[in-house]
Amino acid sequence: MLDMSYQGKEFPPFTYKIEASKIRELCAAIGDDNPIYFDSNAAVKEGYKDTPAPLTYPTQVNFWGYPEIWDRMTEVGIDIKRLLHAKEEYEYFQPVYPGDTITGTVCVDSMRDSTMQMVTFKSTLSRDGETVCIAKMTIVVPPSEGGK
């Protein structure tokens, strides 16, 4: 059962430093060989300040910067062995570059507890007090066999 008192709860902020090698590692892992992620000269030619973080970087910031998310999920009442990732959404305000220090704040954006449990965690990522990205992750836990 979900603990509905977590609705709207904000967890303590964390910081994560963006690094060129971690950008390269993520791009290499997903097969994104675009030179803008590997070579700062190529990135500058395309109008970037340096090798930018790829589109799915918020997942890296959240898991490496806030591995406690797994404990928070358990705390909220999510059975992490059975969870499924249902949705992931990003809104980008500014590109993010190596050397940036990102402050992340995770909150429980919405919760629903019926036959199917659904929880959305919202991460607000900011740099020097300015929001650079809002990331939302929605997970579901399907009903267990034989009911709850």
Added chain:
Amino acid sequence: MAPKFDSLETGTMLPEMTTEPVTQLHLIKYAGASGDFNPIHTIPEYAKEAGLDGTIIHGMYVMGVMGKMLSDWAGNKNIRKYGVNFKAMTKPGAVLTAGGEIKRKYEDDNGKKLINLKLFVKDETGDVKLDGKAVVECE
């Protein structure tokens, strides 16, 4: 370089991109890169205990594949929104194809020239794994 608003038409399909077969090694690398160490993706015995017949590909890996197709076409810094719905589990061995379509062309209240895209990733059998949407700012 951003997509040229005037030369874009709704209904136009984006260039598709196809991966090599995704292997268990890809998932091990992805776990380390992303920090998502849920063993359901990397340890077959654990995946079986969780009721699956083997490991499954990280949903975020598949979103990364779609993201490459999207950012190669639109340019990373021109993308304002990007979101996906995960539709089905994907197993190692899958060959993934990402693509999309221009759904809408409009100017917002600030005069920004925007397009909405509908995106997909399917496997070699045509099974859709991911539905996506993006908003791209054009010039």
